[in-house]
Amino acid sequence: MAIDHRRLGRELDVFDSDPLIGAGLPFWLPEGAAARHEVEAYVRDLERRAGYRHVYSPALGKQELYELSGHWAHFAGDMFPPLHLGGGDDALMLRPSLCPHHALVFRSRQRSYRDLPLRIAELGTMYRAERSGVLGGLARVRSISLNDGHVFCAAEQAGAEVAGALRLLRQAHEALGLRASSYRLSLRGDGGKYAGDDESWERAERLLREALDEAAVPYAVAAGEAAFYGPKIDVQVADPAGRESTLSTVQVDFHQPARFGLAYSDASGGRSRPVLVHRSLVGSFERLFAHLLEIHAGAFPVWFSPVQIAVLPVGSAQLPAAEGFARDAVAAGLRAEVCADGTVGARIRDAARRRIPYAAVIGDREEPRGAVALRLRDGRQLPARPGAEAIAMVAGLVAARSPGLLPPDVSGT
Template sequence: MDENSNLYKIRHSMAHVLAQAVQEVYPKVKLGFGPPIETGFYYDFDFSEEEFAENKLKEIEKRMKKIIGRKQEFHYSETDIEGAVAKLEDLGEGEYKIENVRNLHSRGVEKFSFYENGNFADLCEGPHVETTGDLPAKAFKLDRVAGAYWLGSEKNKQLTRIYALCFETPEELQSFLERRRIAEQFDHKKLGKELDIFHFDEKVGKGLALWMPNGTIIRDEIEKYAREMEMKYGYQRVSTPHIASEKLFQTSGHLPYYADSMFPPMELNEGDDAENSEKYYLKAMNCPYHHLIYSARPRSYKELPYRLCEYGTCYRYEKSGELSGLLRVRCMTMNDAHVYLTEDQFEEEFRSMVKMYMEFYETFKFSDYSFRLSVRDDSDKFVGDPAVWDQAEALLAKVMDELGLEYFVGEGEAAFYGPKIDVQFKNLMGREETLSTIQVDFQSACKEKFALKYVDSDNTEKEPIIIHRAPLSTHERFISFIMEYYGGAFPAWCAPVQVCILPVQDSCMEFTNSIANELTRDLYRVEIDDSNNTFNKKIRTNTKRKIPILLIIGEQEVADNTVTVRRYGSRDQITVSRDEFVAIFKAEVKERKMLREPMGSII
């Protein structure tokens, strides 16, 4: 969010008003941080000296509106470290603000600013609106309460975080609340349980999903589609182990740079000699394995581009507080590939990758996405020669410009070994998530790492450029996204049950079974609802399951050799010949058509 925008100033100022109102209700409260966020703002409080009651939020909200009505001016002041500590002590602040000041001072900050409005003052850099009267009293809402560790560390005390929604107009607030209502209705965690797609069990462990039969069908169909696309674009499939010696990850550079995101090692002893012990890690990424496949024998320039792909299962140690359904997990199956090529081949290969990505997006009916060129910043997490980084970043920008793709630059968002293109999608709430990537790697082929070579046309050895690409992210992240994007109503080609047949009477069962057998012989997923439920309840039950096609078979259909077709999301029914339906259905699945607009394109 632009710090100079009016909305940022409003949200930042409202955070101060929230803290001011909380202090009026709870005079002994200690203040933490209170920044603007994407949908409003929050503030962290320590209520250890007074018991906080969530039912007090309405009273706090009323006090905030009174403060807005007082039109208090925001006054700026500045002081040094001694003055800042003295002022915070005078304000009755405890360890949090003072600790923050001292941390900043240890990093070279000499001046500290405060903003005051009415009888309230807070350590703050700003900016703010001119007065509280400039704040929209009808466009904010205290939203929820959560726990938050001070400075984000589980080793610190847990504070109480009050979240608030805030927009410039009441209409924007109401629009957001309506989008959120829809998003909550189609939240993938809720749908996953209702549609029997995935399950988490504490006996397995946090962030480790169990895929139910329905979810496994969706995974398999998406992977089948990816395999077909990869074959079309010249990729070769490989399979690699789930563990590897620490030597592999030391060579790749993931140890020590990525160690915090990897599970602890397993130490194996060969015999009784401790000196023969060896550490193994769960696979956190596929690329080091693919590099070894490339280097397994000498390569010629005639083999390049050399494209390796794998739906490889990886394991990453995400903190428990960061886990979120399928979106953030500890076990993930990645739609991963690595392409080894010459610099002269880069532009054409990049164009081919973008074309592949667009084909995927068209099939899934994705429309609201943007490109981010993720580059390094001045931090020490990026490895390699800065000149090589400059070359890689310039090359990516050049090809993006030539393709006419609009993009924005994300500083510090690169992988530790090279810049990348991230494709950013918006979820139902409008929040951006990275779903697809194309990463350029000038580092892994070097002699200090995997020493990857190819013999060029002049008979000299050269290092290939490596591109890491993942158009469909991981099964977990991708399926969480499309569950919400489709509202759980998957198109027929990847739906767990493609057709459910509803016989109206028992006398229709022979005809019903013959249709089901015809389709299942050709490996389509068909069910018959021969339950004792009433016909209307059968419609309701199978509509709730979001089955894309219901076939209604009554005596008239049997007599005329027809079927009555009812599609999910439509009250309309059409009657067509049996042969016509089978032909249309098979073509729809083969071509992976989607015959209704997904929820994500409507909101």
Template sequence: MSTVPELRIIRDGSERVVAAGSTAGEVLEADGRTVIAARVDGELRDLAYPVREGERVEPVAIGSDDGRAIMRHSAAHVLAQAVQELFPDARLGIGPPVENGFYYDFDVAEPFTPDDLKRIEKRMREIVKQGQRFSRRAVSDEEAREELAREPYKLELIGLKGGAGSDDGADVEVGAGELTIYDNLDAKSGELRWKDLCRGPHLPTTRVIPAFKLMRSGGAYWRGSEKNPQLQRIYGTAWESRERQEEHLKLLEEAEKRDHRRLGAELDLFSFPPEIGSGLAVFHPKGGVVRRVMEDYSRRRHEAAGYEFVNTPHITKQSLFEVSGHLGWYKDDMFPPMEVDGGDYYLKPMNCPMHNLIFRARGRSYRELPLRLFEFGSVYRFEKSGVVHGLTRVRGMTQDDAHIYCTREQMVGEIKNLLGFVLDLLRDYGLDEFYLELSTRDDSEKFIGVAEDWAEATAALKEAADDSGLDLVDDPGGAAFYGPKISVQAKDAIGRTWQLSTIQVDFNQPKRFELEYQAADGSRQQPVMIHRALFGSIERFFGVLLEHYAGAMPPWLAPVQAVGIPIGDAHVPHLEKVAARLRERGIRVEVDASADRMQKKIRNAQKQKVPYMLLAGDDDVAKDAVSFRYRDGSQRNGVPIEEAVEEIVRAVESRIQV
């Protein structure tokens, strides 16, 4: 008989007998390089975790989402160790993994310079090469405070134990229950090299980090609040292989070329004058054209789908947002109030409370439902200065906002129709790869209403999502305070995902506003309210499209759809005649009659990403024709004017890309 104590665990779906004291790594026979952690009864653990009787143990590969997050978190620790070795007075903030990378915040006397980042990255590589071992140990509050006495931000996190939230990354430092510290130990001697407050898990050793790179540094407020000190944040990226990192860096390079802020300036579309304020855009004439075309097409589609157009003011009394609940749950994202006639008025952060008042303005019958109200409504949100980003994160925006009031019996069918309408319209703008995200409530106190209503609303959204055939990803806790939502996630031309349209089901706003309709049996019933933003905001969608197309908008959206380029001054009248024919057909066309040489005119049109260049010389004039030059540099000579006009009109009307 064996005298070695044994225990039973579950691996690969079957029961296994292992020696007592076995680690998760031993159970999994992990090499520590491809399998770098374990999931034990659903919880992520280090490979050094000693398994217990009856636990289910599963491998975590470095190339999985969880594996990458663990590896990036470990890279953040290496970054912090390198910084404190080079800058001994640096005090530690937090260092979580994030999408595609990691960061760490530091309190330092001076901002980091590019040369500093080079030194830090070099030291990180030395630490990685040393293969220092990550070792976890539990500590009491008193022990943690004693060991980290020189780290004021860590001491603050210890005081927050159990209440730290994932919104500021603090949950990677402390969690509910015991406190833990991770030691970085010398691979040979076991001597302590560095330590940090952290809940883990981590890689077995620093050597397991295959590829990383520091990207940039910048300011960040401690725990995301402008009331707190500003720290210096260093961002990095880390991947499971050098090949994957190279792919990511090339994607970043392409994304930089497509940055809508740069394209907006180069193409003279919009700007953010500092005299107006952060996050507040002005659209120039060419940008105004694109925006008008986007809105006009959307209006026509909404009219055809039975929507009714409304308009509401930009400000309102405080009491409206007290009734809706926004003042209680959304106040931090609203601009401060202004005093008018002895009372407080707010810039509206959303349109829904005002649409509720339109519904309530008179009696409603079931025969009117579903009632679909639509508005291009300007709203204002007090985004923190650190997150404002071009058109994709602004403080003043125009939402293509719809609110649908329907019966409970109509709810599921209406959501399905809405989702189909949304996806069709997004496809018309050139996006065609989607998945859905279902955001639901959790146990947070921010969510209002009864559980039964939430369950019914969530089930209706899920049924519509399943019916669409698209992949559905769960987002627990991501719902609005008044109801669950479906978000349409769209991939752009280089594979990045953008959250665009949202559909929210709301039983709570109708209750708070006491909305009613008369049912067929004469009783008074409460309608279901469905919130729907298609673009999200005009500004953000403009920025997304600009990056998706790299500025080369399809002909129907291009601010200038064709430009006439004469070989000489004598050919200008011929191109003006062609331009007049195009304008009669609704085409936005210009003739470049400047003193520039023809080749420079062509370069200018290419830089402005004009879809069609119409060249004309003596031969074209004689044949009553033009020569086509396309965006890709190809050319077709001697095209009869009528044929040229029809080609351009056909491309614009069919909304194709050229």
């Protein structure tokens, strides 16, 4: 039977929902929030090391903003209706995208060619008025937490920035245990839902094709799947049942820089228009975790497992030692908790059911020596070892973001 993240996510206390909040608006429970926090921190650090600077922007904007960006003309059917407050003339809207706000970040200061490429990123919330019939768990929601980024660059820099975004998203996918099932070059289709002129679209398409060819990845062409402002590369992933969905994207946009009047001082002293490269390394955190739950069957890699060590005292006499070991593990940056209720066997089974990577058992043989016996969630066991050594081993795996439960030089039985 195929793994369903909706069932598994609720069983593992990752997320839930409530009719009083509404359909398509799940909330993250402590277990899910802990895992998400680790992934957020990793992605943010990855972006920082790649030259991105992070910003915060509000999830509301005037209707005028989205008229300027083109969203109101081309995307209004997917937006929530305007909010009219206090009888004023200004209508506020929940944003359907972060790019208009980031265009204003660029426009807020004088920019020079020396500032380019300007790479900005944000984990921001946006809203889509999805129909209730298509909503489901974390995979299709109305409130979307997007790992978004925008690169404002000179025309001659755009190709390198697209290629760099592809390399960066592949690095993020590897750390998370993701595998792209296919790459798709999404182009314009028929109809009037696209903005901009033919020349700009052709330039953007050429940049994306060249980046895909440089990356040596096979791709399919999909007419009619482009964003309204430009073509895009869609990185597809498949669930255990083989169903594909888009997780990550890279897009080239000549339209919005022109709409917002963006410009920078070029080397000749004149004014030039930047090119805008949109990219999302891991997509929305809702869709990302829906996929992670299914491909890992809830057994996340150690580094972002919600609880990394369950500490199990055999009896009440070992409780102080268990609490001390858990404190040491937490002080070392790990997520550990003491589980003292019920039989040891039941607690070991419950830790495995919760997909906790390690159960650290402390009995009358381990307690006098300050040792723990580690039992892995896959059933393997390690001989008793000093608590500090066990903590160092797990912390090392976390720091390396290892996909395995043991270092190469350690084997369990």
